[in-house]
Every structure is written in structure tokens, then in C-alpha cells.
Amino acid sequence: MSRINLRIREQLFSSLLRQDLGFFQETKTGELNSRLNSDTKLMSSWLPLNANVLSRSLAKVVILYSFMFSLSPRLTLLSLLEAPLTIAAEKVYSVRHQAVLLEIQDAAAKAGQVVREAVGGLQTVRSFGAEEHEVCRYKEALEQCRKLWWRRDLERALYLLLRRMLHLGMQVLMLRCGLQQILAGDLTRGGLLSFLIFQEDVGHYVQSLVYMYGDMLSKVGAAEKVFQYLDRQPNLPPQGTLAPPALRGLVEFHNVSFAYPNRLDQLVLKELTFTLHPGQMTALVGPNGSGKSTVAALLQNLYQPTGGQLLLDGEPISQYEHCYLHRQVALVGQEPVLFSGSVRDNIAYGLKNCSDEKVMAAAQAAKADEFIKEMEHGLHTDVGEKGKQLAAGQKQRLAIARALVRDPRVLILDEATSALDVQCEQALKDWQSRRDRTVLVIAHRLQTIQSADQILVLREGELLKPAQLMEGQDLYSRLVQQQLED
Known part of the structure; x- marks a missing residue:
């Protein structure tokens, strides 16, 4: 060639x-x-x-x-x-x-x-x-x-x-x-x-x-x-330049509305207003298709709101420099995406000069160090294409470690605890409380939701009133009742 x-x-x-x-x-x-x-x-x-x-x-x-x-x-x-x-x-x-x-x-x-x-x-x-x-x-x-x-x-x-x-x-x-x-x-x-x-x-x-x-x-x-x-120009706004040396992680949605570019006539989110505070865990619940994952996508600046403002520490999130933003805002999705290569490559993904000590510290925080040590080649074990060599829970823990190794100010868990046990969930809570981080959890499990500092309920793109644990007759209460019956 x-x-x-x-x-x-x-x-x-x-x-x-x-x-x-x-x-x-x-x-x-x-x-x-x-x-x-x-x-x-x-x-x-x-x-x-x-x-x-x-x-x-x-x-x-x-x-x-x-x-x-x-x-x-x-x-x-x-x-x-x-x-x-x-x-x-x-x-x-x-x-x-x-x-x-x-x-x-x-x-x-x-x-x-x-x-x-x-x-x-x-x-x-x-x-x-x-x-x-x-x-x-x-x-x-x-x-x-x-x-x-x-x-x-x-x-x-x-x-x-x-x-x-x-x-x-x-x-x-x-x-x-x-x-x-x-x-x-x-x-x-x-x-x-x-x-x-x-x-x-x-x-x-x-x-x-x-x-x-x-x-x-x-x-x-x-x-x-x-x-x-x-020659194609992406349909994206000009890249921001903000990269402050310190970030609190205060997230504010002010009347945010959104529609996907190929369906501009269908609003997915409708005038959302809420705040995610540092040191607090916020649970976002709602039926499928209510817009929960879209909120996570906006927080990562993957899309731009069609109305309202999304602020991070008082500045529009689109004004932050691309790589800087994604070191400060990390996502763990419902279906973790792993790449062919070693365990270490996947945890340190996208980072330069990331030491083995830092990688193992993130693995310990995600409770992934136990099964990594049991592997024949440890951190250098090949996970296979899309992580096929690993179980669902192991892939999820590696995805969490990949997020934690960045020490982000804002952590988004989009149904990420579905394949985890109580021990790992508790480790995440300990990490959040020790480091004064902002955590947004999109979940349906009662064990995860009930430990949140605030609960937001979405239905058809609209934010219902903040739910109080075990009170009221709203969507959250029905969710609690359903899990108790199960």
C-alpha cells in the first residue's frame, strides 16, 4: 500500500x-x-x-x-x-x-x-x-x-x-x-x-x-x-475552549427541551428544570422512552438542546473543550462497550501515560480487581472482541473502572448497576461520598433508587414533581410497589 x-x-x-x-x-x-x-x-x-x-x-x-x-x-x-x-x-x-x-x-x-x-x-x-x-x-x-x-x-x-x-x-x-x-x-x-x-x-x-x-x-x-x-461538515456547534483548572460539578438544567435532528417535530424532552449538586446522588426514573438516556447524552454534549440552557458550573456545557469535558463527565452505559485488547487498555481507554497503579486503583474502586487478579495475565489479559471473554458483571465493572480512572467530577450511571451486586453498588456510593462528586443514576432497582439524595421522575419527556421516598401516588410510588410485590 x-x-x-x-x-x-x-x-x-x-x-x-x-x-x-x-x-x-x-x-x-x-x-x-x-x-x-x-x-x-x-x-x-x-x-x-x-x-x-x-x-x-x-x-x-x-x-x-x-x-x-x-x-x-x-x-x-x-x-x-x-x-x-x-x-x-x-x-x-x-x-x-x-x-x-x-x-x-x-x-x-x-x-x-x-x-x-x-x-x-x-x-x-x-x-x-x-x-x-x-x-x-x-x-x-x-x-x-x-x-x-x-x-x-x-x-x-x-x-x-x-x-x-x-x-x-x-x-x-x-x-x-x-x-x-x-x-x-x-x-x-x-x-x-x-x-x-x-x-x-x-x-x-x-x-x-x-x-x-x-x-x-x-x-x-x-x-x-x-x-x-x-468534505462533509458535521452538524455540530463550534468546539468550546473552556478548561478551568478546577471544576465543582454543579449541573443545571434550565427549561431544556430537545428533539433529535432527524425528528425535529417530536420533542423528546420538554422544558426540564432541575439541578444536580456535588456530593449528591440523583436518581432519574421513568418508563422506557421517557427520555432518561437523552438526558445523559445532553450531559455529555453529544447533542445540543433545542431550547433552554444546560450549564456546568454556571457555563454552557458546549463552551467546554471537548477532551477536557469528557475527562470531567464520565458515562457508564447499560450495555458497556469494550474494545479488543487487554483489560488495561480498556480501563485506560483514551488516556495517555496512565500508570498501572492508577489503573488498579480504579479497578479496586469498581470491585474489578478480584477477578482481574484471578486472570492468567492480569491487566494484560485480552478481553476479546467487544469483551466476549468476560461475563456481563465483569464487563460492567471494567466500564465503571474506565470511568473512575478519570476521577470525573460528574458520573453518569445509565442503568449501569443492573449487572452488579450490592457490594459493588456500595463501593460506588463510598467513592461518591468520599470525593464529593456529582452522580446521576438512571435505574429501576429499588436498592439503588432508595439511597439517592433526590429522585427525579420523567414521563413522556416531562419532569414530574421530585418524588419523596415511599410517599405519594406518582410513577415512583408505583415502581416501588411493583418491586416490593416481586
Whole structure:
């Protein structure tokens, strides 16, 4: 793979990671993979040849063979014997070529896996400000592909050299036969020289005809598709610049309303007003589709409110610098997204120069250190694709450790305690109380809700009155009654 190809892919991947979430809701993952792999390769290869060149090459082959046959039918037939020898060399080469292609496919699959994980877990990537980290992962995978492509091209170059030597050998043989015809008076010296020149031109034009037409049709369309993504401007506000040295973690919603970009006529949140205080745990409850996860998305600045203000320490949350914000506001989702790599890589995800001591401290706070120590390679154990080597509770604890290692001022647990035991939940509460952090818990479990300092109830995007524990006849009371009956 050429360096220009690597550069195009890196730029395209970086551009995709910076697009708004609405873009990925409308674009299929397979289409993105095709743009990154097939189309970038096509557009970085040789420039397409036009139909005029193709037709002229075909006409020249026919005319040259006619001239060659008129000069010497015997030498023309002899030149055709080169084909079986070329096929034999091609067979030997194809065996090695197929083996290299299999390695290339494996390497390309690993690079594609990075793309699928990053795109599939884009909200997590964006939440932890790890766009550059993912670009580096993809660049490393592409570098491995480039080495295999270089090996493939080297073997092809040697094969072409062998074929060229075979061609020269046939020319020597034909030169000898031509000299015999000259001595016999069947061919002139000028005729032999003309024949050899015609034969050289025929070989060149025949090779060109094989791939010329396909290149002409494919490369222009591929380049157009790639540049559509490179030139696309994400539907995002200008990035903020605020990065204060200290942050309290006071979150204020003032009449916040929100509708998703592709459904602007349907409000998901309607004039929400509430405050999340440092040192307090707030529980957000409500039926499915009431807008709870949307509140978490707004807190991470993944979307912008369509009305009202969302403030962090008195400043609009969109005014904070991207990576700084996502070090201060951390999310643990209901379905944790883990990436292929070691346990340590997943806990320290998106962080530079994060020591093993800090990683283990976060693991201990999330009660993940026990099963990590039981693993054969400890922190360096591979979790598998999307963490498939781990149980649900273990994945959840690693996701919590990934959030805690940042020591965030605001921690969002979006149904994150569903796969945890009471011991781990208590550890989270201890962490929150010791560090005076702001915690928002989206949960349905009574054990989690009843320990909250305040409870907010959402229904159809509207905030009902703050519920008091075990009192009233509102939605929260029905939830409590249901769990008591269970």
C-alpha cells in the first residue's frame, strides 16, 4: 500500500469519527467500510485510462499481428508458444500469491474490526474523548497491512522479472530461427527486425488491455464517494475552549427541551428544570422512552438542546473543550462497550501515560480487581472482541473502572448497576461520598433508587414533581410497589 493510500484512509477515518451521531444513524456501516477500504485503494492507484486509449490499443494489436503474419507465419506461430510457459510460471506464482492474500485478508479484517468497534461504539469513543486514540489504533492496523502489501508487491515484481526473462529468451529463440530464415532466403534482415519490434509492441498492448477498461470505470466513481465524506461538515456547534483548572460539578438544567435532528417535530424532552449538586446522588426514573438516556447524552454534549440552557458550573456545557469535558463527565452505559485488547487498555481507554497503579486503583474502586487478579495475565489479559471473554458483571465493572480512572467530577450511571451486586453498588456510593462528586443514576432497582439524595421522575419527556421516598401516588410510588410485590 502506498503512503498516499495510508494518508487518505487515515484522513477519512478521522473525518468519520468527527461526524455528528445523526450521520451514523442514517449511514450503513458496510457502506463506510467500503469507502475506507475499497474506494480509497482504487482512487490512490494509477489514474484511469480513457476509452480512446483502450480502442487504440485494441486496434494496434490486430494490426501488428497482421503485419507479423505477413512477414513470417512461422515466427508468428512460434511467438504464440510463449503462452504455455507463461501459464506454468503463473501457476507457481499464484500459489504463493494466494498465501499472501490470506494474510492480507486477516490483517485487513483486524483493521476493519477497529473501524466497526469505533463506529459501533462511537458514543463511548466520543464520551471519553478518544477519537485520536482510535485513529492511532487504525493507523497501526493499516501499517501491518502495508507491510503485507509490500511483500505481495515484491513477489509480484520478481514474478514479472521472471516473465520478462522468459520473454527475452523467446526473443533470442526467434532471433535464431529468423537468422535461419534469412540464410534460407525466406526473410530479409529488415523483415526480422520489424517482426521483433512488432512483437514487443504486441506484448505491451495485450497486457494493458486486461485491466485498462475496468480502471477507467471504477476509479472516478470511487474518488467521488470518498471526497463526499471528506468534505462533509458535521452538524455540530463550534468546539468550546473552556478548561478551568478546577471544576465543582454543579449541573443545571434550565427549561431544556430537545428533539433529535432527524425528528425535529417530536420533542423528546420538554422544558426540564432541575439541578444536580456535588456530593449528591440523583436518581432519574421513568418508563422506557421517557427520555432518561437523552438526558445523559445532553450531559455529555453529544447533542445540543433545542431550547433552554444546560450549564456546568454556571457555563454552557458546549463552551467546554471537548477532551477536557469528557475527562470531567464520565458515562457508564447499560450495555458497556469494550474494545479488543487487554483489560488495561480498556480501563485506560483514551488516556495517555496512565500508570498501572492508577489503573488498579480504579479497578479496586469498581470491585474489578478480584477477578482481574484471578486472570492468567492480569491487566494484560485480552478481553476479546467487544469483551466476549468476560461475563456481563465483569464487563460492567471494567466500564465503571474506565470511568473512575478519570476521577470525573460528574458520573453518569445509565442503568449501569443492573449487572452488579450490592457490594459493588456500595463501593460506588463510598467513592461518591468520599470525593464529593456529582452522580446521576438512571435505574429501576429499588436498592439503588432508595439511597439517592433526590429522585427525579420523567414521563413522556416531562419532569414530574421530585418524588419523596415511599410517599405519594406518582410513577415512583408505583415502581416501588411493583418491586416490593416481586
